[in-house]
Amino acid sequence: MWLYSVVFTFLLIVSCELTDSKFSYERGNCDILVSSALREILLNEMHAQLDPSWLKTRIKYLRYDLYTPQNPYKAQVLVSGDGVVLRESHFNAKWPVRISIHGWTGKSTSCSNAAIKDAYLSVGNFNVIIFDWSSISMDISYGRLSRQLVDISRQLVEFTHFLHRESGIAYESIYLIGHSAGAHISGLAGKQLRPQRYGVIYALDPAGLVQLSLGEDKRLAPTDAIYTESIHTDITLLGNPNTKLTQASFFVNWGLGQPHCPNATAAEFDFACDHFAALYYFVESVRQPRAFGATLCRQRSTDGSSSSSSSSSSSSSFSNFDITSEQWDCSCTNGVQTLGKCTATAFMGGEPAAPKNGTFYLSTRANQPPFGYGETVRKRRAAPANFLYSSLVNNKFFSNKISKWL
Known part of the structure; x- marks a missing residue:
């Protein structure tokens, strides 16, 4: 037990290394998940070993970090139910609220959250709140944490009730931006807020895994926000390949291998680069709302004809976007300009949100940002996912070293 105590203390000290630094999407100013995730998981496991009852109390440690134009780099921690803290903060009820929810x-101090925060504050006056759970x-067990998503979302709803009650902020002016499991937290929060509704939920590569087998009442669904x-x-x-999670679903590069992966940002694990790509595409769309032009996909009927995905039945609880099947037709709907190119019929992401309906396809550039092609949609062959490819293993230096050992 003494060894657990020593390791726990050391990891706790290391985990606090960013608390006093400038928080921004710059090297050294945000947490690199490649190193911090393993450290934090180990820290939590050590905590659980020292105090098994702690697992039941983790819900108490949720945090709401506020960033505004007055404090763009240093968080002010809001406390749900504490009106004094809210009034003494830089929260401004005249500005829209954007809540980022990680997966x-x-x-909260990850580089991906820094990128979202920086993007919003670069285009206007916002109350950007990073919800830290x-x-x-x-937790090494996704199944274990999934059982707490309802409780987490309930705390988020209570927090937004508090903001509404204390400041008069309208629920419609609150956007939830959830990545991975954070997308389902957003959806569950939207359900619990009823009959009120959040303005928008942006689901950034919503998680599959456990949620693949769940019904609409237990995961993100199209009606969980106004849009x-x-x-x-x-x-x-x-x-998640489900096309029925939201009113509009954008499958970037067919939802498969993203051309700039792996390790495009060096901030996440190589195998998760495709998964985090949605987040960085969204960040670019906040700054450039017309950066990611897309074309509407149609579902083919049994007789071979195509119908718009936006007009297809929404009663189906689950529908996969499977590019290898004959179910989907994502050819240009407004005429081909040149070979493999057409004009966009909708744009992904953006601030403020522009409501769409249906399933959409678009591709991106292979190099570093900007990733979007703007108003042009370029058809690209599907590439395999990148999760089996590692930029470390495939690095020439390491490959040469490894070859000498074989």
């Missing part, structure tokens, strides 16, 4: 193994998300939109970039490993 499994995520945390890392006390639960840093719901999902961006799918990893339908084979960590993401």
Whole structure:
């Protein structure tokens, strides 16, 4: 037990290394999940070993970090139910609220959250709140944390009730931006808020895994906000191929291998690059709302004809986007300009949200940002997912070293 105590203390000290630094999407100013996730998971496991009852109390450690134009780099921690703290903060009821919700193994100080925060504050006056549930998300068992998503979302709803009650902020002016499991937390929160409704839910590569087998009452669904939109970039490993999660579903590069992966940002694990791509595409769309033009896909009927996905029945509880099947036709709907190109009929993401309906396809550039092609949709062959490819293993230096050992 003494060894657990020593290791726990050491990891706790290391985990606090960013608390006093400038928080931004710059090297050294945000947490690299490649190193921090393993550290935090181990820290939590050590905590659980020292105090098994702690697992039942993790819900108490949720945190709401506020960033505004007045404090763009240093968080002000809001406390649900504490009106004094809210009034003494830089929260401004005249500004829209954007709440970022990370996923499994995520945390508020991750580089991906920094990117979202920086994007919003670069285009206007916003109350950007990063919802930190890392006390639960840093868990080696996804099934275990999934059982707490309802409780987590309930706390989020109570927090937004508090904001509404204390400041008069309208629920419609609140957007929830959820990545992975955070997308389902957003949806569950939307259900619990009824009859009120959040303005928008942006679901960034909503998680598959456990949620693949759940009905609409237990995961993200199209009616969980006034408008719901999902961006799918990893339908084979960590993401979800369901086209019925939201009112509009964007399958970027068919939702498979993203051309800039793996390790595009060096901030996440290589195998999760496709999964995090949705987040960075969204960040670009906040700055450039017309960066990601897309074309509407149609579902083919049994007689071979095509019908718009936006007009197809929404009663189906589950529908996969399977590019290998004959079910979907994503050819240009407004005429081909040149070979493999057409003009966009809708745009993914953006601020403020522009409601759409249906299933959409688009491709992206293979290099570093900007990723979007703007108003042009370029058809690209589907590439395999990148989760079996590692930029470390495939690095020439390491490959040469490994070959000498074989």
